[in-house]
Amino acid sequence: MPDKTVRYASSLFRRTVELELTLSNAVETCEVHA
Structure with a gap:
């Protein structure tokens, strides 16, 4: 997996x-409050 994909997935x-x-x-x- 590309590093960018890993970062995107973890931030998501x-x-x-x-x-x-x-x-x-x-x-x-x-x-x-109900």
Whole structure:
């Protein structure tokens, strides 16, 4: 695999993880305020 592809995949993976964390935090906040 080219180095550029590895970097792109890892940054994409990291962004996906951050998005999931943000979504779960938002859900928890909504549940607290509900």
